[in-house]
Amino acid sequence: MSKPDDKPVPPALGIEPDLAQSKREFIETFFKRGAEFTEELMRENEKLRYRLVQLEEENRVVRDTQRPGSAQGSLRELVARIEALELERTQLLKRFEGVSTTSQDVNARFHEIERENNNLANLYVASFQLHSTMDLREVTQIILEILLNFVGAKTFAIQLVDDERGVLRTLAAEGIDRTKVPEPSLKEGRIADAIATGKPFFDDGLSSRGDLERPVIVVPLRTRDKIVGAVVVWDLLQQKTALQEVDYELFNLLGAHAASALQGAKLTAELNGRPPALWAAADLV
Numbered sequence: 001m002s003k004p005d006d007k008p009v010p011p012a013l014g015i016e017p018d019l020a021q022s023k024r025e026f027i028e029t030f031f032k033r034g035a036e037f038t039e040e041l042m043r044e045n046e047k048l049r050y051r052l053v054q055l056e057e058e059n060r061v062v063r064d065t066q067r068p069g070s071a072q073g074s075l076r077e078l079v080a081r082i083e084a085l086e087l088e089r090t091q092l093l094k095r096f097e098g099v100s101t102t103s104q105d106v107n108a109r110f111h112e113i114e115r116e117n118n119n120l121a122n123l124y125v126a127s128f129q130l131h132s133t134m135d136l137r138e139v140t141q142i143i144l145e146i147l148l149n150f151v152g153a154k155t156f157a158i159q160l161v162d163d164e165r166g167v168l169r170t171l172a173a174e175g176i177d178r179t180k181v182p183e184p185s186l187k188e189g190r191i192a193d194a195i196a197t198g199k200p201f202f203d204d205g206l207s208s209r210g211d212l213e214r215p216v217i218v219v220p221l222r223t224r225d226k227i228v229g230a231v232v233v234w235d236l237l238q239q240k241t242a243l244q245e246v247d248y249e250l251f252n253l254l255g256a257h258a259a260s261a262l263q264g265a266k267l268t269a270e271l272n273g274r275p276p277a278l279w280a281a282a283d284l285v
Contacts, residue, residue, distance in 0.1 A: 022125040048096045055089045119246035122150045123253060130257045136265035140172050143231070143258050148174060151247055152240040153217075153233050155210070157181045160221075160229035160262075161195070168195075168230065171262075175235065182212055194218040195227050200251060204243060209235045217243075219251045221259035228259050 059082065129142045140158065147153040155175035159168035168191065170181045184191045194201045201218040208214035217233035231254055 022128065045096075045099055048092060048099060052089070052092055052096060055085060055092065059085050059089065119249070122246060123249055126150060126250060126253055127257060130261045131264075134265050134268040136262070136269055139261045139265045143254065143261075144172060144174055146250065146254065147231065147233070150250055151233075152237045153235075154237045154240075155235040156217075156231065156233040158221075158229065158258075159183070159191075159232055161186070161227065168232075171229070176212075190215055191218050191230060191232060194220050195230060198222060198227055200255060202243065202248070202251075206236065206242070217251065219255045221262070222255055223259045223263055228263065231255075231258070 126146045129146070130139070133139060133142070143158055147156055153174070157173040157176070157178070158171045159181070160171050162169045166186050167183045168186065169183055170178050172178065173181045186192050186195055190201050198220050200220065201215075203209075203214075203216040206216050209216050212234055215232045215234050216236070217231070219231040220227045221229040221231065231251070
């Protein structure tokens with residue numbers, strides 16, 4: 001039986017486009033109109049501000065003409081002009097207040113949409129990249145990058161089921177040497193329960209982060225009705241104090257797509273005379 005080597009996961013081998021570039025292109029292509037609309041609204045806001053300043057200045061000049069010794073126009077004409085300016089000023093103030101309120105609402109909505117777009121871009125790019133190659137090393141590296149860059153995982157591993165030994169074997173790891181990753185039994189524990197039920201485990205409070213005996217996240221990797229492995233996370237980056245909605249979506253995506261991507265890469269390896277057992281593919285990574 002082939003034994004996984006002790007080499008760390010190498011860097012990505014020329015995966016193009018990379019996750020960050022793919023995400024930027026996706027956002028620039030599909031969500032440009034929201035930014036343009038917000039910019040137009042802000043320009044209109046600035047125009048109103050400028051007009052108000054002009055009116056204030058005109059009002060001041062007209063009032064100055066009422067002082068003794070002024071030779072400009074009759075008092076009646078000046079009063080009429082003042083009243084007209086005051087009326088226009090009042091109307092502009094009301095309009096400005098309305099635009100300002102609308103601008104704040106739109107700005108808040110814009111940031112909300114921007115977050116939603118960012119989350120959608122993460123999901124789209126992650127899904128696209130998972131199926132962008134049939135090379136096992138590249139598929140594994142993509143899964144690692146998704147967990148690092150999109151989820152913010154710090155210490156984690158991709159583990160695959162070894163039915164003969166009844167344990168999980170480590171395909172790749174990050175934040176810990178692969179030889180030191182626990183290879184748990186499929187009979188008991190958080191990982192075994194997740195594998196048995198097919199349901200992800202999340203320690204939402206992250207109370208046991210860093211404890212290799214108690215992972216904070218376990219996501220089974222499923223192909224149809226068969227569980228072939230799991231993504232196991234023991235710790236997240238320090239600034240990651242809680243899981244967000246998009247994190248759950250990303251883990252669901254990995255559970256549904258990472259296994260099929262790995263299986264496809266394994267079948268490709270088989271066609272090239274590589275080891276048939278999926279966990280044994282660790283020797284290729």
